[in-house]
Amino acid sequence: MQKKPIRAALLGAGYISSWHGNVLRKLPGVEITAVCDLSRNAAQQLADQYGAPHVFTSLDDLLAANVADCVHVLTPPDHHKAATEQILNAGISAFVEKPFATSADDCRELHSLSTDKKVALGVNQNFLMLPSYDRLKRDIKNGTIGPIDTIEINWQFPLTPLRSGPFNLWMLRKPEYLLLELGPHLFSFIADLFGELKNVEVSLRNPIEIPGGITHHQTWQVTGEANNAAVTINLSLVEGHDNRSLRVRGIGAVAHYDFGEDTYRLERASLNDIVVAPLSRQFSLAGQSLVAGLGNAFRQLKSLNALAPYGFSIHRAIESFYGSLATGDAVDNRLSADLAARTIELIENTTKVATPQFIPVKQPESRDAKPSRNETMLVIGGTGFIGRALCHALADEGYDVRVFSRGSGSGFERNDSRISVFTGNLKSDDDLTSAMNGVSGVYHLAKATESTWEGYLENDVAVTSRIGEACIAAKVRRLVYTGTIDSYDASRPDRPITEDTPFDQDLERRNLYARSKAACEAELKKLEQSKGLPLVIVRPGIVIGKGGPLQHWGIAMWRGATACKLWGDGRNIMPFVLVDDVADGLVASMQAENALGKSFNLIGDPMLSGRDYFNAVGEASGVAMRAQPTPIWQYYVVDVVKYWLKRVLAKRSGLTKPSLRDWKSRAQLSPFKNGYAKQELDWHPEADRQQFIKRGIVDANLFGLNKE
Known part of the structure; x- marks a missing residue:
């Protein structure tokens, strides 16, 4: 007898919902049955996209309708606890986006509730589910890396809203919210590999005041000790080169996990003699990089970039969680409420150390405004x-x-x-x-x-x-x-x-x-x-x-904070x-x-x-900007290739046919x-x-x- 499909509902119709929806609609044995959002129009649009028959504007109505076996909690973080609690009390499984909740106590309460109600509860911790991280954990477990001496975790990735908005995002309302939003990416590694972080010290730099008088520090350096290993966590949100990586040094090897690119390299001592050893070591690293690069390129080409590392991590997390729902097995520890609670606890402890360095909210200054027009x-x-x-x-x-x-x-x-x-x-x-x-x-x-x-x-x-x-x-x-x-x-x-x-x-x-x-x-x-x-x-x-x-x-x-391709030769006045x-x-x-x-x-x-602009940016910032002149026809040819790939491989319809004049117009040649x-x-x-x-x-x- 064929099993009934697992019915999934999306609570929240914002940016992250499409990532979850795109995975769910491709999972065998799963169907999206409902979307719930305060905006009926937003919910309806998402429901139409995934063929979900039910649309709700309140969680109460969604749960009362009995149309879901699992609800994905995709609301702003400050609503996670109340929504998840309501879902679990209804005897329905929940899959929650990070951060699990805004306090460790709330996380533990939800964990305990799911145990009491005997319903599954999972938390998506991005980047713990990528294949490269599987290899890192394997090499730690089998002793290849050996006892760990140091671990360095980097999230050096621009956060544009700090400089150009929107400033009403939840994570920008308080300085500690910034770490609650981004910290799970980093502290979940510590929670999974060590479970603890002691002797925490925090250094904050590069303050920036956003409208509303709130000052955020764009650079955090957190140091501590975990299981006798020295830990350094670097969080940098200024514009610059993307570096999202984890480096582990052990007695036996050094492992480098780039979770922004889903690559893994293991550096070990060469068995060759002293003359050949340096060359052999570099060949080994180059070979590992080549295999990883080809594998990622093939996966992203086949999926038309839907399975780039960020999306692939969500894909594997949801796939694993629904696998456990189908079999009744415990969820992967990396998706567990227990690990998520420990992650939030680590962030809370770090925030307590950092709080004395936070700058008080600044009151708005007087403006030289004209008298009121009463209009x-x-x-x-x-x-x-x-x-x-x-x-x-x-x-x-x-x-x-x-x-x-x-x-x-x-x-x-x-x-x-x-x-x-x-x-x-x-x-x-x-x-x-x-x-x-x-x-x-x-x-x-x-x-x-x-x-x-x-x-x-x-x-x-x-x-x-x-x-x-x-x-x-x-x-x-x-x-x-x-x-x-x-x-x-x-x-x-x-x-x-x-x-x-x-x-x-x-x-x-x-x-x-x-x-x-x-x-x-x-x-x-x-x-x-x-x-x-x-x-x-x-x-x-x-x-x-x-x-x-x-x-x-x-x-x-743009191809990075300091690298871009000009529209044409870049000599025309923009x-x-x-x-x-x-x-x-x-x-x-x-x-x-x-x-x-x-x-x-x-x-x-x-x-x-365009060239003048980038020369001025470089002079003002002290960085050599790489602004590469690029013939317009090259953009057009690439656009044509993408168009046919989307039509043939992805079977998409309603696409706009590439136009050479459109690309020339982007260069603003007139x-x-x-x-x-x-x-x-x-x-x-x-x-x-x-x-x-x-x-x-x-x-x-x-x-x-x-x-x-």
């Missing part, structure tokens, strides 16, 4: 890079600002309290109506990030149309919408682009973002013509400045503009009477080519003119080259290093 502006997309600058520019001009955000919002603290946050869903007409109550003007800066055209139609174009309708109903005096210069055909160096230049006539062959933004503009134009929507469209150029990302893909194709100048232009677009019904390209004066925006908006972007570099690059501190 409120709604900013949709205000938590982004440009949005934050706009909100403060509006407040400085005397406006009250209401930020529409899905989350609680952060980074808008001011002494004058002119910025507030409205929590809502852009797909809810009721939320939009409430948000626009008493509002004079609306800014729409939000954008979608989708992988399909259908996704953009639903989550960008349809949402923009709904916002336009709400503006008409609320009788706002103006809607300012931010499009993109990407919608132009910028592939011709001989044709300057102005506001009179039409969009690319073949947008269906352009990248989805450029196509979607143009479609949004078209929908708003229809509402302007048919229903009198008061509309202004603004298209910023390549925006740089403080709070912006180092790895800006409008400038180059349409750069400073974020503060964009904010000023957006404010003027709301104020200028003659702006209504017009469109403006907010482009700075001609200043820098020059842009900004005279119209200057004249109509009385707009004055930075005109001095040295000041432009200072404001856009030097003061931006793109690498996040402490300059003191």
